[in-house]
Amino acid sequence: MTDLTRLTAAELSARLRAGDVSAVEVTQAHLDRTAAVDELVHAYLHVAGESALATAREVDERRAKGEDLHVLAGVPIAVKDVMATRGLPTTAGSRMLEGWVPPYDATCVRHLKDAGMPILGKVNMDEFAMGSSTEHSAYGATHNPWDLTRIPGGSGGGSSAALASFQAPLATGTDTGGSIRQPAAVTATVGVKPTYGGVSRYGLIALASSLDQGGPCARTVLDTALLHEVMGGHDPLDSTSIDAPVPPVVEAARRGDVRGMKVGLITELTGEGFQPGVRARFEEAVELLTQAGAEVVEVSCPSFEHALAAYYLILPSEASSNLARFDAMRYGLRVAPQGIDAPSAEQVMAASRDAGFGDEVKRRIIIGTYALSSGYYDAYYGSAQKVRRLIANDFQTAFEHVDVLLSPTAPTTAFPLGDKLDDPMAMYLNDIATIPANLAGIPGMSLPSGLADEDGLPAGIQILAPAMKDERLYTVGAALERALTDRWGGPLLDRAPELTAHGG
Secondary structure, eight states: OGGGGSSSSHHHHHHHHHHHSSSSHHHHHHHHHHHHHHHHHOEEEOOOOOHHHHHHHOOOOOOOOOOOOOOOTTTOOEEEEEEEOOSSSSOOOOOOTTTTSSSSSSSHHHHHTTTTOOOOEEOOOGGGGGSSSOOOOTTOOOBBEEEEEBOOOOSHHHHHHHHHHSOSSSSEEEEESSSHHHHHHTTTOEEEEEEEEEEETTTBBBBBBOOOOEEEEESSSSHHHHHHHHHHHHOOOOOOOOOOOOOOHHHHHHHHHOTTTTTEEGGGGGGGGOHHHHHHHHHHHHHHHHHTTOOOEEEGGGGGGHHHHHHHHHHHHHHHHHHHOOSSSSOOOOOOOTOOOSHHHHHHHHHHHHHHOHHHHHHHHHHHHHHTSTTIIIIIIIIHHOOOOOOOHHHHHTTTOEEEEEEEESSSOOTTTTSTTTTHHHHGGGGTTTOOOOOTOEEEEEEEEOOOTTTOOOOEEEEEEEEEEEEEHHHHHHHHHHHHHHTTTOOOOGOOOOOOTTTO
């Protein structure tokens, strides 16, 4: 039998519907794969084998009765640990929420369950989604399956690593400044940040409410579209949810015809500061789009040079506000301060937040609290919001002339674990190409562009589209994926080293 863990979600769906394999067999194959390799990768924080198999058995029984099931029924999925899952631990990668089991599901998780998708477990992430490497998890770093000494991206490194190590065919992610797209780039997987409001934020543990966006992660463009269609849709429980149908992303992914489309290259995101091998693979991918019939032009977005600074004022400010709820009185960990017989509420709060939050979370709370403080609000937070408007204006102007915009997803391939932990600014620079989309609320996709010459590790190409035009990502992504796969003679992930019990 073909190794079920190597099949795409679309292929698994076809075999399930044809009766060639059962949902239980598919789910068990992925659980077995996790048991074999996750000690090396550390993608999962919690494996939900029993409940996943129960869902799979239910799907098989319903299919045997001839019920009309969702196209992804029986296809298992890994869920980022920032999404509330009823009956399963949800920690956001933090000691502050250690052991918390939600009594409800996030809306997008409920959609997965309604579709009959077995949830394999909860995957690792940077604490409260703060980071670009998944090294800031309170439960240990995740490793990149391409090279176990390298980072898998962040904050959704658990999702990307689970996909790249074939422990799950699909995964959910969240993207506040690139946390779906950057991990996809460094692991040769596909990730999409939908238009802001396209996937409900209800039940997602908040980092920065005006930036956070849930989205799909997979190994192919079509698989990502199939999951996007499940996760998306209007939700009355989320005041920022878009009251409109999900864009026709699956149709676009199946079509993938870029003839007559106009593609813009963002000059501010294609020059200095990008690893030579990353630039080379990007330029080759752009040439393939030209050969496929797209017209390619250069586009300038001058305000993008200020995006990183604006983002790292807006995000910490909103994080400082959102994380104030973890005060040991209403939510989260409670620690009694040592040496104090009758501590005050403030003393318990201070001791609990000190014990529950990691260094990166503390750093951003301090920055955000300062930026929002009296006398500095207008100078910092207010000014950052003005820059945000300029960035949105640059996108609006650009999309008056082109259908989509392109850039490398990340400036480098995966860096070594520990390499940037002591240099926060160097870590933040990994998001330089992805942040503008979050500030403007537009959709973005990352897909593999090839292996960099310097280190043989994956690089990614980013596609950006106007708000509510998510289907354009899939049209261009499918065309590019097809051309690149033809050039490589198969999926790029086929070139990844096989994980063994000895770590090879």
